[in-house]
Each structure stands twice: as structure tokens, then as C-alpha cells.
Amino acid sequence: MPPEYYRMLEEIQAIDFVIVELNLYLDTHPNDFEAIKQFNDFTEKSMKLKIQFEKKFGPLMNFGKSFSNYPFNWVDTPWPWQV
Amino acid sequence: MVWYYEKKLQYPVKVSTCNPMLAKYLIEQYGGADGELAAALRYMNQRYTLPDKVVGLLTDIATEELSHLEMIATMIYKLTKDATPEQLKAAGLADHYVNHDKALFYQNASGVPFTASYIQAKGDPIADLYEDIAAEEKARATYQWIIDLSDDPDLNDSLKFLREREIVHSLRFREAVEILKEERNTKKFF
Numbered sequence: 001m002p003p004e005y006y007r008m009l010e011e012i013q014a015i016d017f018v019i020v021e022l023n024l025y026l027d028t029h030p031n032d033f034e035a036i037k038q039f040n041d042f043t044e045k046s047m048k049l050k051i052q053f054e055k056k057f058g059p060l061m062n063f064g065k066s067f068s069n070y071p072f073n074w075v076d077t078p079w080p081w082q083v
Numbered sequence: 084m085v086w087y088y089e090k091k092l093q094y095p096v097k098v099s100t101c102n103p104m105l106a107k108y109l110i111e112q113y114g115g116a117d118g119e120l121a122a123a124l125r126y127m128n129q130r131y132t133l134p135d136k137v138v139g140l141l142t143d144i145a146t147e148e149l150s151h152l153e154m155i156a157t158m159i160y161k162l163t164k165d166a167t168p169e170q171l172k173a174a175g176l177a178d179h180y181v182n183h184d185k186a187l188f189y190q191n192a193s194g195v196p197f198t199a200s201y202i203q204a205k206g207d208p209i210a211d212l213y214e215d216i217a218a219e220e221k222a223r224a225t226y227q228w229i230i231d232l233s234d235d236p237d238l239n240d241s242l243k244f245l246r247e248r249e250i251v252h253s254l255r256f257r258e259a260v261e262i263l264k265e266e267r268n269t270k271k272f273f
Binding site: 009012017024028059061062063065081 | 087089092094095096139140147156255259
């Protein structure tokens with residue numbers, strides 16, 4: 001895969017990790033307003049980055065969470081363990 | 084639909100060299116008693132009977148464990164994909180090769196198949212959450228023992244990420260215990 005693939009993927013992984021951390025934190029601290037603002041900010045960032053990534057490298061998610069090209073490109077490689 | 088698949092790992096997995104011996108150790112975190120499969124299934128299953136206040140946390144940690152299972156699978160796959168039968172034999176994986184070729188299998192480092200008896204579910208919230216805290220600490224220790232045996236710097240980077248996640252999960256489960264204790268203390272009895 002081109003360097004661009006790895007660069008964009010790593011950016012998404014970093015932002016999604018922040019979201020996972022905030023999510024688990026908020027599960028036990030549901031009244032932390034600042035953390036909820038960060039959670040929503042990063043969720044928006046993640047969505048935007050994934051739209052950019054998917055335009056170049058195909059769908060990230062199955063079952064209607066990503067759009068498809070013709071032919072159906074969800075089934076295309078690489079799978080996560082192949083990169 | 085309950086879970087969606089996303090075509091990405093939670094954290095990058097690189098391996099420096101083909102090393103089936105390390106793959107043999109890593110199987111412990113794939114299908115062992117304190118491995119990622121056991122963790123995901125344990126929390127997913129306990130959710131149904133735990134108090135509402137902690138169900139979100141159990142759902143989310145179970146989901147994260149599934150992403151860790153895929154990271155471990157990726158490590159094992161990458162460490163063995165170029166190995167010859169001779170190399171697998173030298174790494175103590177001849178028995179595995181005879182039965183499975185290079186296919187992954189839910190078993191521990193000694194080749195014992197995964198069993199549901201690794202997963203506790205007592206229906207008592209405190210007992211179940213203490214079980215979960217212990218499971219995270221055991222998984223953290225296992226990651227440390229594997230890191231101690233591994234001389235692959237790329238692999239160790241990913242293993243250290245997973246080790247740190249066990250610490251965070253343990254902390255969150257401890258907070259869940261406190262939430263339930265607090266809830267119990269504020270209940271009014273007439």
C-alpha cells in the first residue's frame with residue numbers, strides 16, 4: 001500500500017484511540033462536561049477523516065456504515081492483518 | 084445488528100522477523116484462560132445480569148477486547164506466515180502444524196483448547212466485577228512475561244500498548260465497583 005494509506009490510517013487510529021479512552025472514562029464519569037465536549041469533537045474529527053480515507057482506499061465498515069463503489073469494494077484487500 | 088466490523092486494527096502491528104517461537108507464546112493471549120477471547124466473552128456474557136449503571140462499561144470493554152483479539156491474531160499470522168515446516172518444528176510447533184497447518188486455533192501456549200470454564204459468571208455484581216479486575220491483572224502480567232521473552236522491538240511496541248490497556252480496564256472496573264457500592268449506600272430501605 002502507498003505511504004499515504006499508512007499515514008491516513010495511523011491518523012485515524014490515533015483519533016479513534018482518544019475516543020475509546022474518553023468513552024471508557026465517561027462510562028464511569030458520566031457528568032464530566034469537558035470530557036463529553038472532547039468526545040464529541042473527536043467523534044466529528046474521526047468521521048471527517050474516515051470519509052477522506054474511504055474516498056481513496058475504499059470502505060472501512062460493513063452493513064451500511066460505509067458507501068460502496070462499483071463493483072462492491074468492501075470485499076477488496078487489504079484486510080487489517082495484511083498491512 | 085449488534086456489532087459492525089471496521090477494516091482497521093486499534094493499534095498498528097509490525098513484526099521485525101519471522102519468529103514462530105514468539106507466535107507460540109502469543110497463542111496464550113488468543114485462546115488462553117486470561118486471553119482476549121476469554122475477556123471479550125466474559126464481559127459480554129456478564130452484562131445481561133449486572134446493574135444498569137455498569138452495563139455500558141462492560142459492553143465497551145468487551146468490544147475493545149475483540150479488537151485486541153484481532154491484534155493478537157495479526158501478530159501470530161505475521162510471525163508464522165513465512166515459516167517453513169522445519170522452522171515451525173524448531174519452535175515447538177510441530178504438533179500444531181500436524182493438526183492445523185498455519186491456521187490459528189483457540190488454544191493456550193501449551194496447546195490446551197479454549198474452554199468456557201475460563202469464564203466466570205456468578206450473577207453477584209461484586210463477585211463478577213472482582214473477577215474482571217483479576218482477569219485484567221492476569222492478562223497484564225501475561226503480556227509482561229511475553230515481553231520479557233521477546234526480542235522483537237516492533238512486536239514489543241504493540242504488546243506494550245496492549246499491556247497498558249489492561250491497566251486502564253482494571254482501573255475502570257475498580258471504579259465500577261465503587262459506583263455500585265455508592266448506589267447501594269444511597270438506597271432507602273423502609
